[in-house]
Amino acid sequence: xxxxxxxxxxxxxxxxxxxxxxGDIYGxxxxxxxxxxxxxGIEKPRAIGEKWKREIKEHQLEAQxxxxxxxxxxxxxYTAKTCRECYWKDRNNDKKWVTRSGYVKIASWARPNSxxxxxxxxxxxxxxxxxxxxxxxxxxxxxKDDNRLENxxxxxxxxxxxxxxxxxxx
Numbered sequence: 001x002x003x004x005x006x007x008x009x010x011x012x013x014x015x016x017x018x019x020x021x022x023g024d025i026y027g028x029x030x031x032x033x034x035x036x037x038x039x040x041g042i043e044k045p046r047a048i049g050e051k052w053k054r055e056i057k058e059h060q061l062e063a064q065x066x067x068x069x070x071x072x073x074x075x076x077x078y079t080a081k082t083c084r085e086c087y088w089k090d091r092n093n094d095k096k097w098v099t100r101s102g103y104v105k106i107a108s109w110a111r112p113n114s115x116x117x118x119x120x121x122x123x124x125x126x127x128x129x130x131x132x133x134x135x136x137x138x139x140x141x142x143x144k145d146d147n148r149l150e151n152x153x154x155x156x157x158x159x160x161x162x163x164x165x166x167x168x169x170x
Contacts, residue, residue, distance in 0.1 A: 002026050004040055011037065011044050019044070102144035119147045123154050136160065 010022060019030035026033070037044055069076045069083035076083040096106050096118065104118040123137040124130055126149060131137070138153045138160070139146060 002028070002036055004036075004042075007036065007040075008042055011042055016044065098145060104145050104147060119144075119152055122147055122149065123152055126152070127154065134158070 007022070007026075010017065010025070019033045023030045023033045067076060068074070069086055071082055071086045074083045074085070096104055099105055105115045106118050106121060107115055117137075119137045119139065120131060131154070134156050135154055136157060138155055140151050140153055143151070
């Protein structure tokens with residue numbers, strides 16, 4: 001038998017126990033606990049997590065309307081959700097992503113707030129120097145996201161055009 005006054009006290013505790021936890025105490029199902037609470041007119045507060053989520057969401061909306069970043073509290077443009085710094089921190093956490101054209105891009109740690117193609121970064125490491133003006137990195141097998149060393153080749157546009165002409169001639 002469930003003692004209603006004891007049940008009321010249990011529901012009003014902080015943090016509020018779940019229906020399952022209350023059911024385990026009395027040896028009944030969570031559905032039965034819900035039915036008893038409803039019958040007795042006892043309103044069970046939502047779980048603490050949902051309350052915090054709601055408060056955080058309200059804070060974020062308020063901050064967004066004021067032109068303040070909800071993450072760090074710095075100024076931001078009114079149209080943006082966060083300030084630039086927080087946007088790039090979040091973007092850099094992804095580290096790698098595939099572009100619409102099929103190439104893999106990575107967050108550049110050498111230059112903050114920028115991104116570079118992964119195959120170019122690998123070629124720079126392979127050469128031990130930056131790419132010169134006019135140098136391009138080719139994928140030998142034509143697969144744009146296959147960035148293995150043996151699949152990459154550094155060449156110039158001039159050389160590439162010369163080989164294309166030779167192939168078309170012969």
